[in-house]
Amino acid sequence: xxxxxxxxxxxxVSGYGSTRVLQGIDLDxxxxxxxxxxxxxxxxxxxxxxxxxxxVPPSAGTITFDGTDITTLSPEKTAREGIxxxxxxxxxxxxxxxxxxxxxxxxxxxxxxEKPSVDAVVDEFENLARHRNSxxxxxxxxxxxxxxxxxxxxxxxxxxxxxxxxEGLAPxxxxxxxxxxxxxxxxxxxxxxxxxxxxxxxxxxxYVYILxxxxxxxxxxxxxxxxxxxxxxxxLGVSMAD
Amino acid sequence: MSVASAVAEQVLNGLVVGMVYVLLAAGLSIIFxxxxxxxxxxxxxxxxxxxxxxxxxxxxGGAGFWVALVVAxxxxxxxxxxxxxxxxxxxxGRDPLYHILLTFGLVLIINDLITSVWGKSAQPFPVPxxxxxxxxxxxxxxxxxNYGIIVFGSALALGTWLxxxxxRFGMIIRAGSEDREMVRTLGIDIDRYYxxxxxxxxALAGVAGIVLGAYQNVSPTMGSSVIIPAFVIxxxxxxxxxxxAVVGGLFVGLVQTFARTYAPFLEGLIVFLLxxxxxxxxxxxxxxxxxxxxxxxxxxxLHGSGGGVLSAETRAKLGYAGVGALxxxxxxxxxxxxxxxxxxxxxxxxxxxxxxSLDLVLGYAGLxxxxxxxxxxxxxxxxxxxxxxxxxxxxVALVVAxxxxxAIAWGVGYLSIRxxxxxxxxxxxGFAELFYNAVFKFDFTGGSDGLFGVDAFYGLAxxxxxxxxxxxxxxxxxxDGGVVQYYFLLAVVVGSYLxxxxxxxxxxxxxxxxxxxxxxxxxxxxxxxxxxxxxxxVVSGGLAGLAGGLFxxxxxxxxxxxxxxxxxxxxxxxxxxxxMGTLYGPxxxxxxxxxxxxxxxxxxxxWQLAIGVLFVLFVIFVPRGLVSLPxxxxxxxLFESAVGDRFRDRVGEQAGVxxxxxxxxx
Numbered sequence: 001x002x003x004x005x006x007x008x009x010x011x012x013v014s015g016y017g018s019t020r021v022l023q024g025i026d027l028d029x030x031x032x033x034x035x036x037x038x039x040x041x042x043x044x045x046x047x048x049x050x051x052x053x054x055x056v057p058p059s060a061g062t063i064t065f066d067g068t069d070i071t072t073l074s075p076e077k078t079a080r081e082g083i084x085x086x087x088x089x090x091x092x093x094x095x096x097x098x099x100x101x102x103x104x105x106x107x108x109x110x111x112x113x114e115k116p117s118v119d120a121v122v123d124e125f126e127n128l129a130r131h132r133n134s135x136x137x138x139x140x141x142x143x144x145x146x147x148x149x150x151x152x153x154x155x156x157x158x159x160x161x162x163x164x165x166x167e168g169l170a171p172x173x174x175x176x177x178x179x180x181x182x183x184x185x186x187x188x189x190x191x192x193x194x195x196x197x198x199x200x201x202x203x204x205x206x207y208v209y210i211l212x213x214x215x216x217x218x219x220x221x222x223x224x225x226x227x228x229x230x231x232x233x234x235x236l237g238v239s240m241a242d
Numbered sequence: 243m244s245v246a247s248a249v250a251e252q253v254l255n256g257l258v259v260g261m262v263y264v265l266l267a268a269g270l271s272i273i274f275x276x277x278x279x280x281x282x283x284x285x286x287x288x289x290x291x292x293x294x295x296x297x298x299x300x301x302x303g304g305a306g307f308w309v310a311l312v313v314a315x316x317x318x319x320x321x322x323x324x325x326x327x328x329x330x331x332x333x334x335g336r337d338p339l340y341h342i343l344l345t346f347g348l349v350l351i352i353n354d355l356i357t358s359v360w361g362k363s364a365q366p367f368p369v370p371x372x373x374x375x376x377x378x379x380x381x382x383x384x385x386x387x388n389y390g391i392i393v394f395g396s397a398l399a400l401g402t403w404l405x406x407x408x409x410r411f412g413m414i415i416r417a418g419s420e421d422r423e424m425v426r427t428l429g430i431d432i433d434r435y436y437x438x439x440x441x442x443x444x445a446l447a448g449v450a451g452i453v454l455g456a457y458q459n460v461s462p463t464m465g466s467s468v469i470i471p472a473f474v475i476x477x478x479x480x481x482x483x484x485x486x487a488v489v490g491g492l493f494v495g496l497v498q499t500f501a502r503t504y505a506p507f508l509e510g511l512i513v514f515l516l517x518x519x520x521x522x523x524x525x526x527x528x529x530x531x532x533x534x535x536x537x538x539x540x541x542x543x544l545h546g547s548g549g550g551v552l553s554a555e556t557r558a559k560l561g562y563a564g565v566g567a568l569x570x571x572x573x574x575x576x577x578x579x580x581x582x583x584x585x586x587x588x589x590x591x592x593x594x595x596x597x598x599s600l601d602l603v604l605g606y607a608g609l610x611x612x613x614x615x616x617x618x619x620x621x622x623x624x625x626x627x628x629x630x631x632x633x634x635x636x637x638v639a640l641v642v643a644x645x646x647x648x649a650i651a652w653g654v655g656y657l658s659i660r661x662x663x664x665x666x667x668x669x670x671x672g673f674a675e676l677f678y679n680a681v682f683k684f685d686f687t688g689g690s691d692g693l694f695g696v697d698a699f700y701g702l703a704x705x706x707x708x709x710x711x712x713x714x715x716x717x718x719x720x721x722d723g724g725v726v727q728y729y730f731l732l733a734v735v736v737g738s739y740l741x742x743x744x745x746x747x748x749x750x751x752x753x754x755x756x757x758x759x760x761x762x763x764x765x766x767x768x769x770x771x772x773x774x775x776x777x778x779x780v781v782s783g784g785l786a787g788l789a790g791g792l793f794x795x796x797x798x799x800x801x802x803x804x805x806x807x808x809x810x811x812x813x814x815x816x817x818x819x820x821x822m823g824t825l826y827g828p829x830x831x832x833x834x835x836x837x838x839x840x841x842x843x844x845x846x847x848x849w850q851l852a853i854g855v856l857f858v859l860f861v862i863f864v865p866r867g868l869v870s871l872p873x874x875x876x877x878x879x880l881f882e883s884a885v886g887d888r889f890r891d892r893v894g895e896q897a898g899v900x901x902x903x904x905x906x907x908x
Contacts, residue, residue: 053427079429091424093417104417107410108429155429 109155260495322444480530651783
């Protein structure tokens with residue numbers, strides 16, 4: 001295993017039509033680490049993830065994953081390289097059962113790795129195992145979030161992208177999601193996390209990037225950023241002091 | 243035969259027809275559910291299946307039918323996959339309207355190919371002799387072939403259900419129908435599955451065609467006669483719902499069969515009445531859910547770019563020049579003796595008015611009215627009936643036509659505008675078909691002959707011009723009544739254009755356009771979106787009625803064909819061809835379309851094919867219409883250095899827009 005970061009983004013410029021959202025982003029995700037992007041609404045966090053995945057084609061910059069240039073790959077090819085997404089608002093398939101949702105995740109992902117069985121992954125999530133045959137639409141928000149994570153994990157990804165996994169969930173469920181992220185990281189998963197909840201973001205992360213207006217305005221190890229009150233106040237309007 | 247056996251026989255007949263509908267509607271519904279494509283060409287694929295089988299079975303003799311039953315659907319499937327790869331695929335992400343337009347063009351192409359290969363008349367396609375014998379069951383004799391259809395159809399439907407619900411392929415396309423981007427993001431190449439799905443749906447249609455072809459016969463019109471009922475079934479059952487297609491198909495088959503025997507008056511009407519009733523009570527259909535019901539497409543309607551390379555003044559000058567040219571044509575025609583040009587121009591003017599009326603709802607309110615010929619036809623009937631029974635005055639007839647159509651538009655709008663998008667399209671189509679079938683049923687509408695032989699008087703209370711007696715010598719030529727008709731028509735069309743322009747530039751027009759851009763935001767500002775759309779629909783219906791009324795008064799007749807859905811398709815074609823969302827674009831489109839049809843049909847036999855091909859290319863490559871061509875050319879890399887730079891600043895200033903191609907994102 002090399003010391004190269006698993007994912008490396010350089011000078012990424014991207015957007016929709018003539019609207020530029022990202023103005024040149026640089027970031028690295030080392031193997032086995034949790035890296036977090038935080039920032040206010042509309043600063044380009046989700047667009048960064050979408051550009052990495054190929055849903056929004058970048059207009060400049062490079063994205064290197066595991067030594068391969070994936071800048072211009074389509075979403076399906078990117079996923080085949082071993083990147084899985086837990087998307088914003090979960091986006092489980094509402095008409096498919098829990099088992100089917102996980103099964104379809106297993107069809108995706110890398111072809112050259114051994115993937116865990118659907119049952120094994122569902123069993124890891126207590127609240128999913130109880131509802132194997134329920135349709136996605138009939139699950140609670142927290143269960144849907146777990147299902148979205150399970151759907152990503154079953155493809156045995158090398159890199160997991162999590163887009164606001166705690167959004168709209170009750171505090172108790174947020175704790176569960178947080179624990180799950182820690183668990184995954186303890187098992188050696190590499191995670192790029194986008195999070196609005198600054199507390200969750202800083203707790204989970206090894207390294208943090210703060211985005212503003214399509215640029216990285218601050219970066220550092222999580223504990224340093226947590227202590228940088230002035231930075232947090234300026235870009236996020238929050239304070240970790242208390 | 244006892245009553246019970248008579249009813250049992252009707253039930254069997256209904257199931258036979260119903261099975262054909264199930265196979266047809268299932269394919270249509272799967273294609274819509276997965277790809278959001280409303281495939282108007284599905285009926286032609288159905289006909290293609292029958293003809294392929296006919297061609298294969300004939301030379302092979304006895305076993306031919308069985309070979310054909312396997313090979314023909316596969317061939318249709320391959321044709322379907324080819325269509326998807328070459329045409330449909332290019333339009334994913336655009337509004338479903340463009341698929342309607344595209345597949346409408348494909349209808350013309352496939353149908354023309356069928357008639358040029360196999361001829362225009364119906365041909366017998368014999369059932370294999372093994373199946374061609376009666377079976378005595380339930381106390382009466384019934385054809386083994388018909389029992390065969392019921393069993394075979396059920397098996398295929400069951401197989402399709404298993405494919406969708408019990409296989410990996412089915413799981414992926416169900417997931418794709420719910421969230422295609424997510425499926426892609428998981429690493430699955432959904433495009434490949436789209437192609438397969440389209441092919442599968444086409445093959446199902448092909449099977450249905452073979453089954454029905456051998457039950458009746460094969461004819462080039464078999465496609466257009468089943469496509470509308472198939473749509474009704476899909477909408478009735480719930481767009482994209484397989485269960486809905488099965489239940490709806492059997493139900494419609496039974497209802498049609500029973501109506502034919504026990505309530506002949508309702509035959510042809512009852513299905514549309516049912517569809518309207520279901521949609522009014524449950525807009526998503528019997529088994530439809532909001533999930534996967536076409537609400538996840540993010541493509542917008544593409545409007546003709548108003549500014550473009552030509553400035554507003556240039557366009558106004560062109561407009562004046564156009565009207566000026568139209569003014570002198572009859573005089574020139576008299577001098578040169580080419581009077582035919584006047585008739586053609588009258589046609590163009592009427593279609594231009596019709597297209598203008600559609601544009602008010604399609605281009606400005608974003609409502610895809612798929613049954614706009616309802617108003618054109620009803621306007622024509624109202625006009626002729628008024629001339630016959632009330633007053634010989636064209637003025638009175640036109641006022642009645644407009645009033646009747648506006649009233650019907652209000653009613654239809656009341657029932658349909660609350661449902662959006664595809665459902666609105668289908669419900670308007672349903673109403674148009676209801677009226678189309680209804681005019682055959684009544685004496686006062688002249689049944690299938692229509693009404694003809696009316697004379698019109700251009701005046702009121704005896705004061706005015708009777709075209710029959712009008713003659714003004716002017717130098718070497720004599721101006722006759724035809725000239726009066728022409729100038730009257732021109733005046734009405736120009737007047738309607740000015741009225742529409744006034745309306746669009748008024749606050750009413752601005753609100754409509756804001757609704758078109760974002761219904762949600764317009765309603766947040768406080769506008770009653772439904773009321774505005776309905777008002778636009780009423781104005782549009784009135785103008786379409788005016789167009790129909792003018793045609794009927796001018797030509798002195800009306801026929802059921804005025805209400806045929808092909809007209810609705812053609813007027814949409816004209817509107818998009820010219821560039822919807824600009825008032826002059828659709829009128830220009832009407833001119834080009836009618837003229838092209840006229841010229842092509844007089845020189846080549848396969849003119850439908852030619853128009854279809856042109857149209858398919860147009861939808862794919864110039865979706866913003868003819869009015870956008872100057873700009874498209876100026877923006878083309880080839881011309882950019884020559885023309886582009888010179889115009890770019892001016893274009894930017896005028897339109898105030900930098901890039902009309904900005905994609906929407908969430």
